[in-house]
Amino acid sequence: MSFLEYAPAPESTAILNLKAEYGLFIDGEFVDGRGEVFDTISPATEEVIARIAQADAADVDRAVAAARRAYETVWSRMSGSDRGKYLFRIARLVQERARELAVAESLDNGKPIRETRDVDVPLVAAWFFYYAGWADKLEYAGLGPNPRALGVAAQVIPWNFPLLMLAWKIAPALAAGNTVVIKPAETTSLTAMLFAEILQQADLPAGVVNIVTGPGSTGQALVTHDDVNKVAFTGSTNVGRMIARQVAGTPKKLTLELGGKAANIVFDDAAIDQAVEGIVNGIFFNQGHVCCAGSRLLVQESVHDEVVDKLKHRLSTLRLGDPLDKNTDIGAINSAAQLERIRTLSDTGENEGAERWQLDCTVPDKGFWFRPTIFTRVSAAHTIAREEIFGPVLSVLTFRTPDEAVAKANNTPYGLSAGIWTEKASRMLAIADRLRAGVVWANTFNKFDPSSPFGGYKESGYGREGGRQGLAAYLESNGWEAPSLSAGASAPSRSEKKSRKAVAK
Amino acid sequence: MSRLTVPKTYKLAIGGAFPRSESGRTYVVTTPKGEFLANASLASRKDARDAVVAARAAQAKWAGATAYNRGQVLYRIAELLEGRRAQFVDEISRSEGVSAAAAGAQVDATIDLWVWYAGWADKYAQVVGNGNPVAGPYFNLSVPDPTGVVAAIAPQEREGVSLLGLAAVVAPIVLTGNTVVVVANEDAPLSAISLAEVLATSDVPGGVVNVLTGSPAELAPWLASHADVNALDLAGAGVLASGSWVDLQLAAAETLKRVLPPVSGAPVPSLDRITAFVETKTVWHTKAML
Numbered sequence: 001m002s003f004l005e006y007a008p009a010p011e012s013t014a015i016l017n018l019k020a021e022y023g024l025f026i027d028g029e030f031v032d033g034r035g036e037v038f039d040t041i042s043p044a045t046e047e048v049i050a051r052i053a054q055a056d057a058a059d060v061d062r063a064v065a066a067a068r069r070a071y072e073t074v075w076s077r078m079s080g081s082d083r084g085k086y087l088f089r090i091a092r093l094v095q096e097r098a099r100e101l102a103v104a105e106s107l108d109n110g111k112p113i114r115e116t117r118d119v120d121v122p123l124v125a126a127w128f129f130y131y132a133g134w135a136d137k138l139e140y141a142g143l144g145p146n147p148r149a150l151g152v153a154a155q156v157i158p159w160n161f162p163l164l165m166l167a168w169k170i171a172p173a174l175a176a177g178n179t180v181v182i183k184p185a186e187t188t189s190l191t192a193m194l195f196a197e198i199l200q201q202a203d204l205p206a207g208v209v210n211i212v213t214g215p216g217s218t219g220q221a222l223v224t225h226d227d228v229n230k231v232a233f234t235g236s237t238n239v240g241r242m243i244a245r246q247v248a249g250t251p252k253k254l255t256l257e258l259g260g261k262a263a264n265i266v267f268d269d270a271a272i273d274q275a276v277e278g279i280v281n282g283i284f285f286n287q288g289h290v291c292c293a294g295s296r297l298l299v300q301e302s303v304h305d306e307v308v309d310k311l312k313h314r315l316s317t318l319r320l321g322d323p324l325d326k327n328t329d330i331g332a333i334n335s336a337a338q339l340e341r342i343r344t345l346s347d348t349g350e351n352e353g354a355e356r357w358q359l360d361c362t363v364p365d366k367g368f369w370f371r372p373t374i375f376t377r378v379s380a381a382h383t384i385a386r387e388e389i390f391g392p393v394l395s396v397l398t399f400r401t402p403d404e405a406v407a408k409a410n411n412t413p414y415g416l417s418a419g420i421w422t423e424k425a426s427r428m429l430a431i432a433d434r435l436r437a438g439v440v441w442a443n444t445f446n447k448f449d450p451s452s453p454f455g456g457y458k459e460s461g462y463g464r465e466g467g468r469q470g471l472a473a474y475l476e477s478n479g480w481e482a483p484s485l486s487a488g489a490s491a492p493s494r495s496e497k498k499s500r501k502a503v504a505k
Numbered sequence: 506m507s508r509l510t511v512p513k514t515y516k517l518a519i520g521g522a523f524p525r526s527e528s529g530r531t532y533v534v535t536t537p538k539g540e541f542l543a544n545a546s547l548a549s550r551k552d553a554r555d556a557v558v559a560a561r562a563a564q565a566k567w568a569g570a571t572a573y574n575r576g577q578v579l580y581r582i583a584e585l586l587e588g589r590r591a592q593f594v595d596e597i598s599r600s601e602g603v604s605a606a607a608a609g610a611q612v613d614a615t616i617d618l619w620v621w622y623a624g625w626a627d628k629y630a631q632v633v634g635n636g637n638p639v640a641g642p643y644f645n646l647s648v649p650d651p652t653g654v655v656a657a658i659a660p661q662e663r664e665g666v667s668l669l670g671l672a673a674v675v676a677p678i679v680l681t682g683n684t685v686v687v688v689a690n691e692d693a694p695l696s697a698i699s700l701a702e703v704l705a706t707s708d709v710p711g712g713v714v715n716v717l718t719g720s721p722a723e724l725a726p727w728l729a730s731h732a733d734v735n736a737l738d739l740a741g742a743g744v745l746a747s748g749s750w751v752d753l754q755l756a757a758a759e760t761l762k763r764v765l766p767p768v769s770g771a772p773v774p775s776l777d778r779i780t781a782f783v784e785t786k787t788v789w790h791t792k793a794m795l
Binding site: 249 | 632639643645647653735754757759760763777784786788789790791
């Protein structure tokens, strides 16, 4: 046994107490859906974990009605401090059931237990804890005096961080005083169902949070429902575009957190070993199923060979396999469909002339797996340098000057995140100023915190999640205007002013 | 015996120059009673696209200017407007058909609006940005950054907004470092072009504010669907054919532009209008573990 071979160390699933079938969570109760029940499987074994109800348009209507009722009769009348207390309760219950949630998430999503245990679930608790404290302090959120909740929020979330994305959506919405109907991704509904149990334990008033499971059509019924006031979506840019069209012309407020093709820029004066760790974390964290993944490595030409050699060496120490094994670094791809997309795009990369290198490791017989992959000799015009792959595939490009690095980094319709590796602070700050991306990680990558706003420029969407900016996405300003400017010929009446507030943002 | 006057030719303002429409088209601008005032340029799709190119070319440098500098440039606009007050009062009263007093009040409001926004240039980042107490050894700062190139439809009412409405749209867009392509009030475009002349002598770099005169109904769809436009201010689009501003929003969705919906009259100066077209950029940097 070499030092790289470890005995299996699987986390036990005995902590789980799963039901065979989960209903929709509407008005505080689990209820049957009218759509066809579907299986949720483990992507690592393809075994069925549980059966999940499917919400049709009538179910969505019921959920929105419950949320509206809860908003009008309970949640909007409750004091901010009581709303906050419910959120604190939820944060504590998540911490108490942390291991169970981590195991369920790894089982259902395929990501390593190391990540669900150390990243996803702790951040879920942190998100609720952070926004809990905001609930009775909304007048300090930067929107002027007495900001108002929007009403019923329709939220649609992706499969890459199922429970974490749920927390990113629900925590600020509830803190701001909205009620919620949320739709988890079709392949990853399980932890949302456990979360519904937590809401029951927390005694959250019925209807404040409603969970409708199902495919894209369920989500579409939700975001197009006439009685929702806010739509929040995280997912692909194409679906984001569709939602932007569906919401156009309505008074619904919209925030979108969409795709990315982040540049991770390594200068020749970077601490190379640290940079290599950051590159690995940037693209192989969560199998690369990360919208802000550092999927385009931009290396200064003079250190290209050194960086790529060290990167391959470092990758060769990664272990791919059972997501529930505590030693696993790379888990399963979330679905057969996603695996197919990664394969197709990787083949395209090779066909277009890029050089493919893949980690030499054994892959389990069952389940969906893709070995960590690096493409060198990639040019800016290659498909794999332009399209989001959403998998463990890194494209390596080179640059000579800082100007070229910035130009290449910004040469994308996306603008979610970017990385900079240099030991020179003045250079780091100058580059950070010029990158068109909502999150810039300097000498680090893929760090998240509830106090830190996250979200994109350009076609990576609009609005922010996290921090007070994330709270603002669920509030409406009561008005802050220029005091007593000469009124001119068109001094507006107060009611007119209000009608001008609808900022589509 | 009266002196023979020298009438002014009103052209477009694109990239710091004052070209005629490439299409060669003009339209007649009249008083509300139908008396001839001028032949204005009737901007075309090509003019709109040229204006976007000019706005894009100017954006990085304008955003890179210091906030203090941008504030002074905006204040300079107010200074120069004050000096040319009589010209604007004359243009507004004739083209809107309002009294000199009403036109004067509109000019005064416009001057004060530039002053108000000028003062925001080096402050709004402190109000809407912040340091973030993340749970880890990181320095983490969120700052606003201009969205990029914004296309705007100035308010289109016949009275009260021909100058003020345009300024109320343009000032909050450009103060943060965005550049703009704005479609002026169709019926009363003269003061908009005169304002562009003021901007050209106010140290506003060429291309930062591009003014098109002509038909918003014709120009807006090209701007809304232009892939190099990052955001859309539909302030004056409410008067377009019923519901057509929704089509503009639909077109904008294709490239996920940020969109401000129509308003009636001149938009009220507000911080909201500034933050509508900025992006929050959050920079994390590691701290050494000492």
